[in-house]
Amino acid sequence: MGKLTILLADNSMDKLYHGLVLALDARSLDWTVKFFVTSQAVLLFTKKFKGRAKLRLGFLARLFVSTQMKRIGIPDAEELIEEAIKEGVEFFVDEVGLKIARLSKEDLLDSVKLSGGITYLKEAQDSDVVVTL
Amino acid sequence: MKVLETSEVCPVVILKVMRLWRSLTPPSEEEIIVKSPWEAVAQELEKWCNETGNEFLGYSRDGNKLVIKLRLKR
Numbered sequence: 001m002g003k004l005t006i007l008l009a010d011n012s013m014d015k016l017y018h019g020l021v022l023a024l025d026a027r028s029l030d031w032t033v034k035f036f037v038t039s040q041a042v043l044l045f046t047k048k049f050k051g052r053a054k055l056r057l058g059f060l061a062r063l064f065v066s067t068q069m070k071r072i073g074i075p076d077a078e079e080l081i082e083e084a085i086k087e088g089v090e091f092f093v094d095e096v097g098l099k100i101a102r103l104s105k106e107d108l109l110d111s112v113k114l115s116g117g118i119t120y121l122k123e124a125q126d127s128d129v130v131v132t133l
Numbered sequence: 134m135k136v137l138e139t140s141e142v143c144p145v146v147i148l149k150v151m152r153l154w155r156s157l158t159p160p161s162e163e164e165i166i167v168k169s170p171w172e173a174v175a176q177e178l179e180k181w182c183n184e185t186g187n188e189f190l191g192y193s194r195d196g197n198k199l200v201i202k203l204r205l206k207r
Contacts, residue, residue, distance in 0.1 A: 024144040025177075028151045029184050073140045083148060 002031040005127040007120065011040040013077065015133040020080040022131060027087040034123045035084070036115065038094035045093050046107045050078045085111045092119060138168040143177045150178065150203065154187065157207040164190070167201040175201050 004026040008019045023033045043049045069076075075083075085091070092115035093108055105114055124130045135153065139146055146169055157163060167178065175192045178201055182189040190202035 021142075021144045024148055028144070028147045028181060074142055075145060080144075083145075087148070 002128040004129045005034045005124045007132045008041045009039040023089045033089040036120045042097040135165045154205045159207040
């Protein structure tokens with residue numbers, strides 16, 4: 001059985017989405033998945049934002065991409081986060097990033113844990129694949 | 134034979150197939166058909182089968198959909 005560790009340090013939709021796809025694919029292979037979230041990306045794992053990431057495009061392009069995603073049946077990031085939690089992906093949010101955003105553990109989605117750099121490094125050291133987004 | 138007809142993207146399709154596989158009571162086998170408009174799904178399912186001990190039985194085309202056959206084994 002393999003192990004994947006992901007580090008997400010960006011709150012863009014593209015990076016969040018790719019991280020979630022890799023996490024779900026790895027779980028379907030029965031790999032252990034540790035998903036670390038830091039910097040601005042911590043907001044995406046709060047009850048308030050729930051995966052609502054930014055599409056870094058102009059208004060019309062953003063509207064077009066959002067419409068296309070709905071049209072071809074691509075699930076939104078919130079749905080993928082729920083599936084990932086259900087499938088046993090472990091999410092860890094950097095406590096410093098959370099404090100900077102003036103948020104606390106209670107603001108996080110259920111099942112999301114707090115962590116720091118050492119936890120990430122130890123998990124990464126012990127992984128077969130490490131992806132930084 | 135179960136038929137999973139979906140237009141969802143690869144990871145979601147694989148997730149659904151995996152849940153079907155997990156729901157089998159061992160020892161058992163079941164053939165399923167996955168119908169998807171996404172080209173990469175066949176390739177992804179073939180690799181998933183190789184990694185998890187299931188059998189990829191091939192695919193054909195039906196209009197704009199791929200018809201993929203798998204044998205799930207528990």
